[in-house]
Amino acid sequence: MSSIQKKIWALAMVVLLIMASIWVSLIYYNQKMQDQYNEILERYLVMNEVTSTSQQMVTVLNNYLHTPISDNYEQIDQSKLEMEKLKEKVVDFKNADNELALTNYVNLIDSLMEAVNRSIMFHPESETENAIKTFKEATNISNYISEMTLTLIDTELKTYDRLYRGIINQSEEIKQLGIWLLLLISLLLLLFTYWFSLRITKPVEKLTQAASELSKGRFDRKVEVDSKDEIAFLAKAFDHMRVNINNLISEIHQKAQLEKELQQSKLLLRESQLRSLQNQINPHFLFNTLNTISKKAYLEGSEETSDLLVSVSDLLRYNLKHLDKSTTLFDEVEVLKQYIFIQKARFTDRLTFYTDIDESCLPVEIPGLTIQPIVENAVIHAVEPIEDGGTIWFRVKDGGDRVIIEVEDNGPGMTDDKRKQIMDGEVDTTKGQGSGIGLSNVVKRLRLFNGYEDVIMIESCLGKGTKVTINILKERGVEA
Incomplete structure (x- = not known):
């Protein structure tokens, strides 16, 4: 009951x-x-x-x-x-x-x-x-x-004459007592009925008001009913529903805000990267100038200089073309070869570069300008400041459902704090040098491209070099 x-x-x-x-x-x-x-x-x-x-x-x-x-x-x-x-x-x-x-x-x-x-x-x-x-x-x-x-x-x-009269008087008194008792009991019943009805109708009224507030979109008002019956249970369930709806709405707002901020961040990132590169050079003038110098060098018999200028021109053209879209690992490897050719001409025997590439992995898609900035970072920190130069290893391996890319050097390495700052996007390792696309930028773009945090890993120890490992899903084909 x-x-x-x-x-x-x-x-x-x-x-x-x-x-x-x-x-x-x-x-x-x-x-x-x-x-x-x-x-x-x-x-x-x-x-x-x-x-x-x-x-x-x-x-x-x-x-x-x-x-x-x-x-x-x-x-x-x-x-x-x-x-x-x-x-x-x-x-x-x-x-x-x-x-x-x-x-x-x-x-x-x-x-x-x-x-x-x-x-x-x-x-x-x-x-x-x-x-x-x-x-x-x-x-x-x-x-x-x-x-x-x-x-x-x-x-x-x-x-018994007095008894007769007493009975008559008692009968009259009982009659009057009955009337007063009936009035008193009627009053008490009315009061009790009013109190009893309030115990039922008051919680229902509060519940109705709460439903009205919810219908107006006000989810911040708590539903409180102090009775100990089914209405109190209904009010608790109603309040629990209100809290869940309020939390759901807050969660939706937060997700919408995060999505908006993410989109804005992606747009700002692309825009800033494009503007950073495009403001540094005038592409058409630079390409025409480099082609002219390359042909002149070739006509004068300086074939090596001509090849170097062609590599620089192709590298710049690739950088401007693929910064805001995805490409294949094959194209990334090709532009990396041109970059190493240019750096070889600069550092000669001071730069040693080894490759171990699984050709079956090259068709996989990857964000444009991902490999070169990592190798460039290794050149800047592991080769350039060292008098005897340094060695860089580049590997592409088949990892089953993903492709594993490794860039390793024997440079001075880095501290854990700096490594964490790079992973958190708080430091740009090539700022003011080279292409201007730092390792932190690559980390952000790889995470956006793959949709998870563990896409890249940096292992480093002071005096023992640095190793950057990238995991690219084979089935992933979304542009960065």
């Missing part, structure tokens, strides 16, 4: 209990007055019956004395039995006020019965005179009983 049902049943039981109490009280007082009235009436009836029975006994005795047959004798016995019963009832009527009068009354009854017995006893023995004398005595006693009865009834009327 639910709590609300229990409350309703409790209200019904209270009403029934009050009604039953009123009914029992009225019945009790009514029965009490009725018993008092019946008791007084019974006293009058019994005394009156004593008079009638005594007169009947004298009449039956007279019949028997004139006609002594068995039927008349049986009537005398029956009258005597009735008189005995009436005498016992009269004895029960005794109280402090009428004890003496009732004692005399009972003695008269005994005297009557003795006179009747003597009259019967004398008749068979042919003592007619004694029988008649005894009969007259019985007749006189019967008359005394009649007079005594009237006297007792009169006394009883005077004695």
Whole structure:
């Protein structure tokens, strides 16, 4: 049974209990007055019956004395039995006020019965005179009983006159008490019903207000119901739903904001990178100039210089063309060869470059300008500042569902703090040097391209070189 049902049943039981109490009280007082009235009436009836029975006994005795047959004798016995019963009832009527009068009354009854017995006893023995004398005595006693009865009834009327009036007054008081009690109980029931209805309607009203607030989009107001029934459970569930919706909306707003910031970051990144490169040089003028110098060098017999200028021109053209889009690992490896050719011309024997490339991995897509900035970083920090130069290893391996690219050098290495700063995008290792595309920039672009954080890993120790490992998914083909 639910709590609300229990409350309703409790209200019904209270009403029934009050009604039953009123009914029992009225019945009790009514029965009490009725018993008092019946008791007084019974006293009058019994005394009156004593008079009638005594007169009947004298009449039956007279019949028997004139006609002594068995039927008349049986009537005398029956009258005597009735008189005995009436005498016992009269004895029960005794109280402090009428004890003496009732004692005399009972003695008269005994005297009557003795006179009747003597009259019967004398008749068979042919003592007619004694029988008649005894009969007259019985007749006189019967008359005394009649007079005594009237006297007792009169006394009883005077004695119980106050009782009659008390019963009437008590009846009127009970009537007035019943009216006031009914008014009081009605008031209490109204108050209890009002309080009871508030215990049900107040939580429902709060729940309705909360639903109205939610319908208006206000999810910050807590739903509070202090009852201990199904409405309180419903309110808790409703509040839990409100919190979930509010959290969901906040989460959606946060995701939308993050998405917006991410898009803006990507656009700003591309724009800044393009502007950084394009503002440094005038591509058309530079390409025309480099081609002119290359042809002139070739005509003058400087083929190596001509090849170097062609490599520089192709490298710059690739950088400007592929900065904002994805390309294949094959193209990245080709432009890396041109970059190494240029650096070889610069550092000669100081730069040692080894490659280990799995040709089956070259068709995989990768963000443009990813490999060259990493190798360029190794050249700047592991070859250029060292008098004897340095060695760089470039490896492309098949890793199952991904391609593993490694760039390793034997340079001075870096601290853990600097490595963490690069991974967090807080430092640009080639700022102001080379192509201007730093290692932190490469880390960000690789993460955007692959969609997860562990796409690149840097291992380094001071004095023992640095190793950069890139994991590119084979099935990934989204532009950076």
